[in-house]
Amino acid sequence: MVRVIEPIRHLPDDPVNLTWGASAVTVSPDTIECDDLPFWKTKTLAEMTHDEWERLCDGCGKCCLEKLEDRWSRCISYTEVACDLLDVDSCRCANYAQRRRYVPECEQLTPANVRKFNWLPSTCAYRLLARGEDLPDWHPLVSGDPETVHRAGMSVRGRAVPKRRAGRLEHHIVTWPL
Numbered sequence: 001m002v003r004v005i006e007p008i009r010h011l012p013d014d015p016v017n018l019t020w021g022a023s024a025v026t027v028s029p030d031t032i033e034c035d036d037l038p039f040w041k042t043k044t045l046a047e048m049t050h051d052e053w054e055r056l057c058d059g060c061g062k063c064c065l066e067k068l069e070d071r072w073s074r075c076i077s078y079t080e081v082a083c084d085l086l087d088v089d090s091c092r093c094a095n096y097a098q099r100r101r102y103v104p105e106c107e108q109l110t111p112a113n114v115r116k117f118n119w120l121p122s123t124c125a126y127r128l129l130a131r132g133e134d135l136p137d138w139h140p141l142v143s144g145d146p147e148t149v150h151r152a153g154m155s156v157r158g159r160a161v162p163k164r165r166a167g168r169l170e171h172h173i174v175t176w177p178l
């Protein structure tokens with residue numbers, strides 16, 4: 001899959017090489033190829049390697065907050081209570097490799113199910129790309145700095161309460177993760 005950078009109104013009959021800055025693009029009636037766009041602009045979620053898929057995560061930690069589902073309306077409410085395995089300072093899972101052993105209900109995000117998980121926060125990189133949107137400026141892959149997600153106030157840093165100290169989830173419902 002290729003994202004169109006700018007509208008191309010008249011495609012040439014034969015392939016044409018276009019360059020600007022360090023970028024090079026081949027344009028033809030059937031294909032548009034670019035050799036140095038980042039992977040999230042040129043690949044679908046299903047085409048990404050395991051490493052690329054993992055790097056897509058912005059490290060916000062929002063998906064690791066406990067959620068409540070209304071029995072009748074099925075509406076999801078976020079709480080500020082973090083899964084016990086979440087390090088609320090780094091916003092990273094403390095044992096990602098073996099997390100399912102300790103938290104069996106932790107969902108494995110895949111290209112096939114990302115669209116079904118309507119509880120993912122609107123800023124989640126997987127959700128954004130699945131909806132055809134781009135990554136925001138504060139995403140570490142765009143900024144080159146893993147701290148920008150925190151500086152932009154997009155992570156749970158400084159806001160999440162560890163589950164072991166929280167008490168009843170109903171007392172911790174919040175609206176900020178969305």
Ligand code: SF4
Pocket residue numbers: 056057058059060061062063064109120121123124125126
């Ligand atoms: S919400 Fe999405 S981007 Fe944020 S930590 Fe979870 S999977 Fe990663």
Ligand code: SF4
Pocket residue numbers: 063064065083084085086087092093094095096099100103106107
């Ligand atoms: S087990 Fe790890 S990845 Fe899963 S919800 Fe808890 S902190 Fe997040």
